[in-house]
Amino acid sequence: MSSAALRQRAVCAARQVRPTGVRNTRSYASESHGSHGHGHHAPPVEESLGTAFYVAVGAVPACMLLYSVSRPGKDGEPSGISKMLERVSDMKEQWETRNHLMTAALEQAAHDKHLLYHAPRNTHVELKYPEVFQHGSPFNVPAGHYINMDKVVAHYRKQHLEEEERKAKKLGAHWYFKAPDKFLKNAPEDAPAVRVGLVSSAIGYGLFAARDFRKDDFIFHEAPFMQAIFNEKDSANKENLQTQHHAFKAAVASEDDSAALRIAFPRLAGQTGHAPVSFDDAAFDKLGKNLVHGQFAGSTVSREEYDRYISGLKVASNVKPSEVRQAVLDFFKHYAFQVRHGLGVNTPSASFSASSTSIATSPAAAAVGSQSVEACIYLLGSLINHCCSSSKDTDRGPNCYWRIGPQWLAHFVRPKHLCVQAKRDIKAGEQLTWDYGKRNKGFTCECDACNKSLKHYMESLCRVQ
Template identity: 55%
Template sequence: MVAAMSAFRQRFAQVARQARPLRPNGARNTRSYASSHGEHHEHHAHNVEESLGIPVYLTLGVIPASIFVYWISRPGQDGELSTMHKWFQKISKEYGRDWEQSNHLMTAAIEQAAHDRHLLYGAPRGRHFELTYPEAFGHGSQMNVPAGHYINLDKVIAHYQKQHLDDEARKAKKLAAASQHSAPQDAPAVRVGFVSPAIGYGLFAARDFAKDEFIFHEAPMMTALFNEKFSADKNLMQSQVRSYRAVLAGPSRDVATVAFPALAARTGIAPAPFEEAADILASPAEMGRYLVHGRFAGSTVTREEYLSYTSRLPVAAAPSEKDVREACLEFFKQYAFDVRRAARAGVGTAAAAAAAAVPGAGAGAATHRACIYLLGSLINHCCTPQSTGASTASISCSGLIKSTSTSSAKSSSSRSSSSSKGPNCSWRIGPSGLAHFVKPRHICVQARRAIREGEQLTWDYGKREKGFECECDTCRSSGWFGPGLGNLGYLCTVL
């Protein structure tokens, strides 16, 4: 403070000196030699701008700061705590709470660590070691073992013999179970039928199937690159177009265009006349050409149904390369199975991606192989009813179907019948578990429950394209649109 005051005095004296008027030249008692031009020129004093210096400002700043601190430290009326006091209290309370919490966590962690340590110290040590090869019986110290004397190993041998026999029995049981889940019988399995002009074809059971029975096993018709985000990547689209063109150039051309008329129309191929299409649709040699197990049993598609479906399809007059690419991409979005994902998931439930479109998806999604199957890709989607909850309308595919208010009696009846609703099939792609007979990339369709002859085969596509209007039995019977309005379908906006 003393130093600041002294600096202030010095500065003040300096400013005062500079402010004094200059004496006339003649009154000067000192002579300047600064100029070589003599004394006849008038000399002005240099005008040096000097600031007051930081200490002055600091000193001046201290005054309002002190007033402010004084003001916030004063208690309020009626002995109310001062603002400063309240502020400190608030900070210390928050800090104290954090401190207490971290202390508490730390103590709990230390206690747990101590407990675990005691547990490990106190745990009885394993006193036996698995011998991994027979010669290990003979290993051991030769100390104190007289020549020709060996430890009696009868009990050890009996133990391992028993273990071996138990293992063999377990394997035999597993094989017996596997033989029950043998490859689909080489018997009529499915026929193709028509569902509605909006849904198109579907696949129907050609005989009764028991729960878990394999229905058919089919090789892929087309395989192409596929991006799980369905992004319109050029390589990916070219691969799809190539794959479709390869089919069109081969012996499957007719069956591919009849089975998938919408794609054919977009690529410029008009739907075949009904007589021609009917022969192909009913022919095991055509529709069943990719079957490995199970037989194709014909078609129930009538002329009216066929025409109601195909007459709606706009046939592109001269589709450009871009049009064909887009048509193929769209087709893959809706009909392809993501082989890698399905293989990972084993029996497919929600994993495969028959219609899993994610609009606007970009780079970064994994690109791998996807397959289109001639029969497998004709199986329609059915939502899985939720087994719990009080809503008859809620179904597994969508969080967007909101609960409808239902009576408890209604909800319990929905629960009890849920096992007979929903998709009746599941699929597996490639060999997995007991379905060792399935070849890589081949699809095998399995009954999830008993299926009667004539029943439509369905499964849960999992994710679905935004705006997909589902017309499956689950949605129609959910009463979402009220009695009699089920046919309107429900707008599934999932994904």
């Protein structure tokens, strides 16, 4: 090995053992020439003293300082470090309190977090239209579908009736004459109530119960068909006649009313020059068109009965206006119900009678004297036939009352509306009747009570012989 190589290796070895401290001032003499510096001397190297030197030098004053602070005082007083530690140990209680508070706060926070995590969800949701969730809500009905409102209608109808009844009872407390409870009953049910049948060619139509009724039940409630001024005691009054004629003409002018008039009152139709309709054209359903409560159950009139009845009626031709007036006057005389004016809460009790069933001799007629009163014709109510009252056989006597709103009557009956009530129990199929009163009725009575009396009379005659 050459001397240069030896020198090179020595430098490398020295470099490896050197501490890795400050190197920036160092320069390598050997490197400035590399392996080519044969024969040159390396410049002096600035080597540092090393960390160990500084540590060793610094340790001396540090130890002295430590010694001075840890050494107890001359009079045995505690050293500086002891004093400092004592000072810090005074804060022990303070730290303990702080730790306690900190622990409590952490525990509370953990508890609260737990509370919030496990709290039940708020089930209350504010909705703009809460009804959208209701069954049957119009919002839930798909387009093109209809919901069945029957139950809702029935509910509100019942509620309305109860309210009306309550009001009527309250009003009743102020009446001069307090209406009996039987007149403050609920409105007739919306169920088949009456049907029309032909009693005989002489009597014509009659009205029959379509189902059983109990005493005091309301059977039906009907709006008027024709209205006019009428007073039997002043029947020649031209102004009154004018109103009757006007009502008749108005009914004839209306297509629907004219059809109903010719079916319900074929005799009047014939007398005034309007031919009664054939059986095929007789739409009996029209007779129930003015019912407010109760339903019309149709007719039991057969084709043969109808044709026989119609063929017995006169159809006048070339009728004079005076003849029409007379026919209408007679019609009002026998078919109209008088509507009392101004009778209400102050009407004397004497004029309130449950058996006030006649047309012309009703308490109203007596009360108004010669004054004009209004009279109404009803499509069904005016078809009810007369039956004589019999004190002996109540089952044979009239079975109905009638009332016209609004006075005295069931609270639901509107002004001028007719309401028919059962005077006793009525069986389905039984003819409805009332007593027209003791006046000249213009016909020979053929009611059950009279027929029975006649039968008794004939039987008694037979026994005598």
